Amino acid sequence: MNLQVDHLHVTLSGTQIVKDISLHVDNGRFVGIIGPNGCGKSTLLKSIYKVIKPKRGSIFLDGRDVLKSSPKSIFKKMGVVGQFNDMSFDFTVHAIVMMGRTPHKHIMESDNKEDYEIVNAALKKVDLLTYADRSYLTLSGGEKQRVLLARAIAQQPQFLILDEPTNHLDIKYQLQILSIVKSLKVGTLAALHDLSLAATYCDILYVVRSGEIVASGEPNKVLTKELVKDVYEIDCEMYTNPVTGGLAIAYMPGSL
Numbered sequence: 686m687n688l689q690v691d692h693l694h695v696t697l698s699g700t701q702i703v704k705d706i707s708l709h710v711d712n713g714r715f716v717g718i719i720g721p722n723g724c725g726k727s728t729l730l731k732s733i734y735k736v737i738k739p740k741r742g743s744i745f746l747d748g749r750d751v752l753k754s755s756p757k758s759i760f761k762k763m764g765v766v767g768q769f770n771d772m773s774f775d776f777t778v779h780a781i782v783m784m785g786r787t788p789h790k791h792i793m794e795s796d797n798k799e800d801y802e803i804v805n806a807a808l809k810k811v812d813l814l815t816y817a818d819r820s821y822l823t824l825s826g827g828e829k830q831r832v833l834l835a836r837a838i839a840q841q842p843q844f845l846i847l848d849e850p851t852n853h854l855d856i857k858y859q860l861q862i863l864s865i866v867k868s869l870k871v872g873t874l875a876a877l878h879d880l881s882l883a884a885t886y887c888d889i890l891y892v893v894r895s896g897e898i899v900a901s902g903e904p905n906k907v908l909t910k911e912l913v914k915d916v917y918e919i920d921c922e923m924y925t926n927p928v929t930g931g932l933a934i935a936y937m938p939g940s941l
């Protein structure tokens with residue numbers, strides 16, 4: 686599935702947060718949104734997954750008008766892992782992942798054998814099968830994050846939105862989560878903070894500053910030391926990692 690966002694404007698409490706953003710995600714591509722704290726990444730993603738109503742603009746998922754479609758019809762196709770996932774009520778890990786099946790079911794339809802198999806496969810994928818009966822609220826931040834990815838996987842989405850999916854995760858699980866997402870081979874739009882991970886995993890990057898896109902394209906073309914200085918106000922050097930052959934970044938904290 687592809688996503689097309691055109692001329693999106695979002696205003697919150699009288700302040701324009703997202704300013705005329707247009708972007709595109711092709712089917713099967715992993716597209717990253719990077720930019721400093723408070724630049725509007727989450728607000729942009731929340732408008733795409735229908736939590737915030739944009740003031741102007743359009744959002745189409747495979748030709749379907751997201752703004753005019755019911756949440757259920759969109760969430761049959763779109764999985765979301767949001768940034769803040771605290772819950773007031775406690776559920777087991779299994780019950781939370783089972784919630785991923787909801788958009789595919791009728792009201793009052795009970796969970797069937799296939800749902801159980803899908804949920805178990807999703808838990809296995811994120812290494813949490815043995816956590817099925819644990820209470821969600823007792824999990825660590827990283828474990829919660831992996832449960833929520835499992836819920837999105839159980840949804841069997843054809844498009845994924847991730848808001849800082851590697852938050853709370855140690856390096857093993859940062860790499861694991863991004864590799865799992867990549868292996869799903871569905872269109873993905875993800876806000877990311879770690880520029881090296883973004884360079885490694887993303888096919889295309891959009892760079893946001895103060896609610897506007899200031900650069901976009903393949904990571905090795907977009908991520909330059911001039912851009913990092915301009916957007917993040919820090920000096921760095923870009924080089925080719927001699928082990929992986931990928932783009933690597935050395936930050937110069939002395940420049941602050």
Ligand SMILES: Nc1ncnc2c1ncn2[C@@H]1O[C@H](COP(=O)(O)OP(=O)(O)OP(=O)(O)O)[C@@H](O)[C@H]1O
Pocket residue numbers: 697698700702720721722723724725726727728729
């Ligand atoms: N309901 C609101 N009313 C007013 N301003 C808001 C509201 N929600 C968010 N903002 C502001 O909008 C701006 C963008 O916030 P957003 O969470 O989209 O940024 P972000 O790029 O995701 O940041 P971070 O990297 O820190 O998660 C921030 O300055 C934030 O304070």
